Amino acid sequence: MSFxxxxxxxxxxxHIPFCNLKCNYCDFPVHALGLQTQKDQKNTMIDTYLDYIEKEMDRTLEKIDTKRISEQLDTVYFGGGTPSLMSTGQLERILKKLGNISNINQNTEVTVEMDPGTFDRVKLREYRDLGVNRVSMGVQTFNKGEFKKLGRGHDYKQIMIALDEIVASGFDLNQVSIDLMMGIPYQTLVTYRSNLEKALQMGFGHFSFYILTLEKGTPFHKLYNYDFSPLPHQDLVADMYQLTHDLLTSSSFDHYEISNYGKPNSHSRHNSMYWLGDREYLSFGCGAANFLDGVRFARPKTLKGYYRYVDEIGLLDKVIKIEKVKETASEVANTIVMCGMRRREGVEVKRLEGYIERSEEFIKELNAKFDNEGIREKYFSRLDNEVIALSEREGFLVSNHLISDIMGVMSSYLLK
Incomplete structure (x- = not known):
C-alpha cells in the first residue's frame, strides 16, 4: 500500500504513555509504572517502548511516500502520559531518529509534556540543549485540598518545586504552558479565583484550562456519578469559565481557543494545527492517531496491543483496513467546523468550498436562524460570507450547542 x-x-x-500513577479522572492511553517501581525498571520499560516506536517509524515510512514529508518539521510534540519520565539519553535517541526523517532546528516548536517530580533544572537544561523549546506542565490546582482529590502521582510540594525549577532553568517563560482545571470536587469560585491569581503570578506565557468530566471507567466516574455529588454545579463552572476569560484577557492573554490562552507569540503551534481540522500529520506510539490522505486511524491503546500492532505493521494494509475511518466530503466539512469553531478566528467560509454548495444561502440561513433566536449578537463575533466565529466570553461557553446547530443547517448544503 502507498498513500x-x-x-x-x-x-x-x-505518545509516551508512562505515568508514575494514573489520576482519578484520566481516561487517556496511560500505563502506570507505580510509585514504588525502581528507576532502572522504569528505564527498561521505557527503552523497550522506544524500541517499538523506532520500529514503527521505520515500517510506517516504508509504506508512505516520504516526499510528502516537509524538509523541515514545523512542530514535534511529546504527549502522554508523562514524557518527562524519559531520561535525557532517551529523548536524544528519539529526536535523532526524527532528525533522520526531516530537519529539526531552532524554528521547530518542540514540546514536551511534564509532570512535577519527574524533572529538575538539570534535566530541563539538558532537554533545552537537545532542542526542546516548549514545556507543558499539568498543575490542575494550587489548592491543597482540591489537589488531594485528584489522585495525582506527586504531592503538592513537588508542584511548587517543579515551577521553581522551570524558572531557574533559564527556559523562556513565554514558552511554558500550565494546565489548570475547573469543576474539581468541592471547588468554589473563591478557591478557583485564587488558583488563577497564583498562576498569573508565575509569569508564564500560556495556560490551558479544562473542565473536569466524569469519563467512564475512571475512579471519579464511579465515585461521583450520582444525583448528589461534590462536583460544582454547571452554573458555577460557567462562572469559573467566564472569570477565567475576564482575568486572563485583562492580563494581556489572547483567548485564542476555547480552552487556551496565550500571550502574543506564545500560542501552541502544534495544537493550533489540530484545530484547523483538515491538516494532515504523523503520529507514533500507543494510542496515537494519524491523519493521512484523508484517512484517520489510531493505534491500540494498551502496550500489549500496540506492541502486537508494530510487530504486524508489515501487514499495514490489513491494520489500516481494520482501523481506518475514511472521511467523506461531509465528514471533512463537519470536522473543519467542529475544530475550527474552537478558534477565536473561527472558520473561513472559503475553507468549506468543495464540501458544501450555495455557501451564501447557507450563511443567510444561519443568520436567519440565530437572529430569530436572538443569540447572534451575543454569541457570534462574526457571521458573514467570509467568516463564522464565536464570541470568546459567551459563545465559547455554549460552543457545543452552537456548533451542533451550525452543522445541522450545513447538512442541507453538503455536496453529495
Whole structure:
C-alpha cells in the first residue's frame, strides 16, 4: 500500500504513555509504572517502548511516500502520559531518529509534556540543549485540598518545586504552558479565583484550562456519578469559565481557543494545527492517531496491543483496513467546523468550498436562524460570507450547542 501524495507533512506527535500513577479522572492511553517501581525498571520499560516506536517509524515510512514529508518539521510534540519520565539519553535517541526523517532546528516548536517530580533544572537544561523549546506542565490546582482529590502521582510540594525549577532553568517563560482545571470536587469560585491569581503570578506565557468530566471507567466516574455529588454545579463552572476569560484577557492573554490562552507569540503551534481540522500529520506510539490522505486511524491503546500492532505493521494494509475511518466530503466539512469553531478566528467560509454548495444561502440561513433566536449578537463575533466565529466570553461557553446547530443547517448544503 502507498498513500497518495497530498499536503506536505510537517507536524509529528509522539505518545509516551508512562505515568508514575494514573489520576482519578484520566481516561487517556496511560500505563502506570507505580510509585514504588525502581528507576532502572522504569528505564527498561521505557527503552523497550522506544524500541517499538523506532520500529514503527521505520515500517510506517516504508509504506508512505516520504516526499510528502516537509524538509523541515514545523512542530514535534511529546504527549502522554508523562514524557518527562524519559531520561535525557532517551529523548536524544528519539529526536535523532526524527532528525533522520526531516530537519529539526531552532524554528521547530518542540514540546514536551511534564509532570512535577519527574524533572529538575538539570534535566530541563539538558532537554533545552537537545532542542526542546516548549514545556507543558499539568498543575490542575494550587489548592491543597482540591489537589488531594485528584489522585495525582506527586504531592503538592513537588508542584511548587517543579515551577521553581522551570524558572531557574533559564527556559523562556513565554514558552511554558500550565494546565489548570475547573469543576474539581468541592471547588468554589473563591478557591478557583485564587488558583488563577497564583498562576498569573508565575509569569508564564500560556495556560490551558479544562473542565473536569466524569469519563467512564475512571475512579471519579464511579465515585461521583450520582444525583448528589461534590462536583460544582454547571452554573458555577460557567462562572469559573467566564472569570477565567475576564482575568486572563485583562492580563494581556489572547483567548485564542476555547480552552487556551496565550500571550502574543506564545500560542501552541502544534495544537493550533489540530484545530484547523483538515491538516494532515504523523503520529507514533500507543494510542496515537494519524491523519493521512484523508484517512484517520489510531493505534491500540494498551502496550500489549500496540506492541502486537508494530510487530504486524508489515501487514499495514490489513491494520489500516481494520482501523481506518475514511472521511467523506461531509465528514471533512463537519470536522473543519467542529475544530475550527474552537478558534477565536473561527472558520473561513472559503475553507468549506468543495464540501458544501450555495455557501451564501447557507450563511443567510444561519443568520436567519440565530437572529430569530436572538443569540447572534451575543454569541457570534462574526457571521458573514467570509467568516463564522464565536464570541470568546459567551459563545465559547455554549460552543457545543452552537456548533451542533451550525452543522445541522450545513447538512442541507453538503455536496453529495
Amino acid at each position: 497518495a501524495a497530498s499536503k506536505r507533512l510537517s507536524n509529528i506527535y509522539l
